[in-house]
Amino acid sequence: MLAFGCLRIGHGERVFVEGPSGSGKSTLLSVLAGVVVPQSGSVDILDTPLHALRATHRDRFRADHIGYVFQQFNLLPYLSVTENVILPCRFSSRRRARALAQSSSLESEAVRLLGHLDMAGELLQRPVVELSVGQQQRVAAARALMGAPELLIADEPTSSLDADRRSAFVRLLFDECGRSGATLVFVSHDASLEPLFERTVRLAELNQARGAR
Amino acid sequence: MTILRLAWHSLRNRRLTVALTLVSIALSVALLVGVERLRHETRNSFSSTVSGTDLIVGARSGPVQLLLYAVFRIGDATNNLRWQSYRAIASDRRVAWSVPLSLGDSHRGFRVLGTNGDYFRYYRYGRSQPLAFSTGGPFDDLYDAVVGAEVADKLGYRIGSELIVAHGGADVGFARHDDKPFRVVGVLARTGTPVDRTVHVSLAAIEAIHSGWQSGVPIPGLQVSADAARQRDLTPQTITAALIGLKSKVATFQVQRMVNEYRDEPLLAILPGVALNELWRLVGVAENALLVVSGFVVVVGLFGMLTALLAGLNERRREMAILRSVGARPMHVFALVGGEALLLTVLGALLGLLLLLVLLWFAQPFIASRFGLFIAVAGLSQHELQLLAAVLAAGLLAGVVPAYRAYRLSLADGLSPRL
Numbered sequence: 001m002l003a004f005g006c007l008r009i010g011h012g013e014r015v016f017v018e019g020p021s022g023s024g025k026s027t028l029l030s031v032l033a034g035v036v037v038p039q040s041g042s043v044d045i046l047d048t049p050l051h052a053l054r055a056t057h058r059d060r061f062r063a064d065h066i067g068y069v070f071q072q073f074n075l076l077p078y079l080s081v082t083e084n085v086i087l088p089c090r091f092s093s094r095r096r097a098r099a100l101a102q103s104s105s106l107e108s109e110a111v112r113l114l115g116h117l118d119m120a121g122e123l124l125q126r127p128v129v130e131l132s133v134g135q136q137q138r139v140a141a142a143r144a145l146m147g148a149p150e151l152l153i154a155d156e157p158t159s160s161l162d163a164d165r166r167s168a169f170v171r172l173l174f175d176e177c178g179r180s181g182a183t184l185v186f187v188s189h190d191a192s193l194e195p196l197f198e199r200t201v202r203l204a205e206l207n208q209a210r211g212a213r
Numbered sequence: 214m215t216i217l218r219l220a221w222h223s224l225r226n227r228r229l230t231v232a233l234t235l236v237s238i239a240l241s242v243a244l245l246v247g248v249e250r251l252r253h254e255t256r257n258s259f260s261s262t263v264s265g266t267d268l269i270v271g272a273r274s275g276p277v278q279l280l281l282y283a284v285f286r287i288g289d290a291t292n293n294l295r296w297q298s299y300r301a302i303a304s305d306r307r308v309a310w311s312v313p314l315s316l317g318d319s320h321r322g323f324r325v326l327g328t329n330g331d332y333f334r335y336y337r338y339g340r341s342q343p344l345a346f347s348t349g350g351p352f353d354d355l356y357d358a359v360v361g362a363e364v365a366d367k368l369g370y371r372i373g374s375e376l377i378v379a380h381g382g383a384d385v386g387f388a389r390h391d392d393k394p395f396r397v398v399g400v401l402a403r404t405g406t407p408v409d410r411t412v413h414v415s416l417a418a419i420e421a422i423h424s425g426w427q428s429g430v431p432i433p434g435l436q437v438s439a440d441a442a443r444q445r446d447l448t449p450q451t452i453t454a455a456l457i458g459l460k461s462k463v464a465t466f467q468v469q470r471m472v473n474e475y476r477d478e479p480l481l482a483i484l485p486g487v488a489l490n491e492l493w494r495l496v497g498v499a500e501n502a503l504l505v506v507s508g509f510v511v512v513v514g515l516f517g518m519l520t521a522l523l524a525g526l527n528e529r530r531r532e533m534a535i536l537r538s539v540g541a542r543p544m545h546v547f548a549l550v551g552g553e554a555l556l557l558t559v560l561g562a563l564l565g566l567l568l569l570l571v572l573l574w575f576a577q578p579f580i581a582s583r584f585g586l587f588i589a590v591a592g593l594s595q596h597e598l599q600l601l602a603a604v605l606a607a608g609l610l611a612g613v614v615p616a617y618r619a620y621r622l623s624l625a626d627g628l629s630p631r632l
Contacts, residue, residue, distance in 0.1 A: 063540020
């Protein structure tokens with residue numbers, strides 16, 4: 001359960017959402033991604049009232065404007081690395097068009113993004129299940145950035161990485177978000193990453209729902 | 214398109230389960246279409262065996278039995294038809310032509326048929342096609358024989374080959390007419406009917422090889438040499454059956470009644486088409502039972518697919534969440550799982566057809582020589598296509614169950630699958 005008065009995130013902001021498990025993180029992310037709508041109140045993303053849209057339109061909105069990185073197991077095991085990265089373009093013609101504006105083909109755009117995330121060469125030919133967790137997360141980040149969505153949501157993307165890998169991964173995300181001008185909402189219970197961000201939202205403080213910690 | 218591609222990749226990723234499911238669907242489809250093909254081809258083969266014959270006359274038994282032994286060489290006659298009765302019927306003014314048939318002997322597993330030259334003139338098969346010789350011509354001399362295409366192929370007979378006729382259906386040493394060898398003078402072109410598997414000789418020859426025989430054994434001291442037999446009166450006493458062609462179809466029932474009420478001996482005249490229908494009525498029950506059973510086998514195969522898809526869903530909740538996160542709608546998830554079912558059914562059906570064609574291709578010569586049935590290894594008949602369409606529809610229907618479950622799961626899970 002999650003209840004709060006107001007949370008405003010500006011364009012291009014990099015926000016660290018900190019909260020222990022059970023503080024309503026996944027609910028907040030589901031609301032931001034348009035999977036669910038709040039029982040009351042409003043959700044406006046990119047000047048679009050998500051709460052007023054039908055489920056299919058919210059799905060389309062997510063396809064067009066939101067990149068999403070899970071905690072782990074981000075990739076479809078039966079697709080190649082580049083196919084995984086191209087996946088959003090299969091569901092959104094807008095992101096497809098934006099990817100093609102950058103590169104001559106979807107494949108080369110995927111390879112370009114992967115290259116920025118230190119994924120190149122022989123790694124791209126490997127079956128995704130043979131990649132290390134860190135490599136998988138970088139592929140997931142490339143997928144979330146494919147076609148330059150305005151909003152990037154990362155749900156504890158570093159929790160399965162080693163401590164020294166975490167900040168490197170976050171820096172890579174920052175670089176890419178900076179390049180495309182995307183807003184980053186980064187959720188984690190790991191307070192050690194907090195100093196890297198310009199703003200922190202503490203969910204435990206924000207959430208006014210009874211029973212929430 | 215994207216979804217079907219994803220379904221394809223996803224299936225490839227689960228090769229083992231998918232392969233097993235495909236095999237079960239393929240086998241069931243092969244069985245279903247195979248049964249239908251066999252049923253259809255058997256009927257075709259039977260129907261095309263006798264054409265243009267208005268009546269078949271034999272000793273009184275059952276219509277189906279008479280049809281089976283006179284035309285299809287299946288089973289034996291319980292009684293014979295006297296030559297005088299045959300002559301009387303044949304000379305009726307309504308009868309255009311008649312062909313006497315005398316069965317009972319065999320040659321290395323093939324039936325020997327005693328008849329006369331009219332057989333080659335009047336017998337019709339398929340769409341009223343007459344018999345044709347691939348080499349040689351009809352028998353002329355007493356000990357001439359004309360063999361069907363299958364006989365010539367199997368035994369390697371050509372014009373001039375010699376053959377020994379055995380008494381009865383079994384080819385055993387002591388019951389051979391080996392004192393009177395026959396010479397092949399003609400080989401018939403292939404017809405796809407029991408004619409291919411028949412050795413034809415003259416009625417007189419049947420009489421000649423049995424002179425000096427009684428009750429199926431040669432009587433010592435009464436043996437007649439091949440040449441001496443030529444001097445005898447070789448008019449047969451009895452024949453097995455006769456094919457009758459009428460001048461006008463209108464007279465069919467009159468002549469049939471005349472034969473059935475024949476005073477000198479109990480006879481039976483049948484219309485081949487009517488007797489064939491009766492045969493189908495008898496066989497139809499078994500055929501339908503087979504078809505129903507193979508239908509159920511398909512259902513079992515599809516249930517196997519349903520089980521495999523449903524069992525895999527829980528492990529795939531993460532996959533569904535990933536798809537949702539990149540913008541897939543719950544309907545896409547539904548289509549993905551449903552598409553997998555469709556792909557499995559289509560591939561399974563294609564594989565089954567291929568399997569069937571390969572099986573038929575290998576089994577065709579065996580079935581032809583063992584049962585005299587010619588199964589066409591060809592494209593699909595309309596009924597077979599309907600069966601396949603039904604299988605696909607059933608597969609799609611079976612896919613709805615796991616697809617709907619995946620849809621519900623995906624709606625409930627959103628982006629955070631509970632694993």
